[in-house]
Amino acid sequence: MALRNAVMAALLEGEASGYDLAKEFDASVANFWMATPQQLYRELDRMEAEGLVRARVVEQERRPNKRLFSLTEAGRRQLREFTAEPLRPGAIRDELMVKVRAVDAGDAGAVRAAIAERIAWAEAKIARWERLRTRLLAGRTEDEFLAGAERIGPYLTLLRGLAFEEENIRWGRRALAVLDRRAAAVQ
Amino acid sequence: MALRNAVMAALLEGEASGYDLAKEFDASVANFWMATPQQLYRELDRMEAEGLVRARVVEQERRPNKRLFSLTEAGRRQLREFTAEPLRPGAIRDELMVKVRAVDAGDAGAVRAAIAERIAWAEAKIARWERLRTRLLAGRTEDEFLAGAERIGPYLTLLRGLAFEEENIRWGRRALAVLDRRAAAVQ
DNA sequence: CACACCTATTCAAAAAGTTGAATATCTCCC
DNA sequence: GGGAGATATTCAACTTTTTGAATAGGTGTG
Secondary structure, three states: OOHHHHHHHHHOOOOEEHHHHHHHHOOOOOOOEOOOHHHHHHHHHHHHHOOOEEEEEEOOOOOOOEEEEEEOHHHHHHHHHHHHOOOOOOEEEOHHHHHHHOHHHOOHHHHHHHHHHHHHHHHHHHHHHHHHHHHHHOOOOHHHHHHHOOOOHHHHHHHHHHHHHHHHHHHHHHHHHHHHHHHHHHO | OOHHHHHHHHHOOOOEEHHHHHHHOOOOOOOOEOOOHHHHHHHHHHHHHOOOEEEEEEOOOOOOOEEEEEEOHHHHHHHHHHHHOOOOOOEEEOHHHHHHHOHHHOOHHHHHHHHHHHHHHHHHHHHHHHHHHHHHHOOOOHHHHHHHOOOOHHHHHHHHHHHHHHHHHHHHHHHHHHHHHHHHHHO
């Protein structure tokens, strides 16, 4: 039941439909939590039943109607309680690292390609995050923003995401260099 | 069924009991995959039934007997196949980041404490990894090691883990500074 | 000599997450 | 005008993960 916390945190940004959230939680944008649309719709229904979110149906003309969800007072309260709960160790599950660990008994070429893919992915994500950062800063310097903005949480997580992907690239390049040197030595 | 890949990668290091693996996959030691003992014992049983691992019972005198698992040829083959499979996006699930994202509507003091906890944890993990690194290098320089060692996979993943935790510390200190400045400004 | 913690494993229920499919309309591009 | 892709949601089966127990002797500390 931890998905709901991520959903409530996302809803601090304002109303969103299940579809909107699905886009945000999609692997390509996901900040620190991933979820499929199905998961989200189910969770939103449950949360609505428990009074944590409220849905407002918006009838649309040229596309399916949608339900826009927003946080209720109870939801806000529960989110606040969540931030005060003891922290559970984060679940890391990175297949790439398992492959790298097994590279000596595995297909080195394929692992190489997987690392290269990860680098490309990280670059795309950085580009996205830089756009988001520009939007958040809205012309202010980082210092001005951090001193004056109403909400800094999303910015802080953005910084972490950026640093993570930059590190992925640095490490990935180093790993590729090491693997290439090995491959050359073998031949 | 991805846990088995992590288990097989771990077994490249040599025989291990369920208990040994449980220690390695534990939250406090885990490199890139976490699992509880229960999960591991169950998975090992299944893997044994499928012929991926083989168990050897070691009778012990002053403690319970144990079963030491090792990779079979079929397991080694399957691990190799896994390294060549297309990569699925890694599942990130970091509660701390959800809390940070919600910090503006949450309990800032508690979030601060959670970040501090993460920093302390990262420091402990770095210490552990530095010890492991020293053991792996065994007196050689990194270059000597990377050029000559039989297995470099574990070293590459260690480098990634080290960089990740160092980044956690850097980011965490920055986030704490930002939160403190805010808290001071409010009062 | 308690008490906590380590070794070593097993069982089972409940919660959560994944996968695959289906529906229906709209817009954009070639 | 045909196909891809976006908008928007729902159902259901399945697998995986989490959580809480239970067992049982050994070691180390105050």
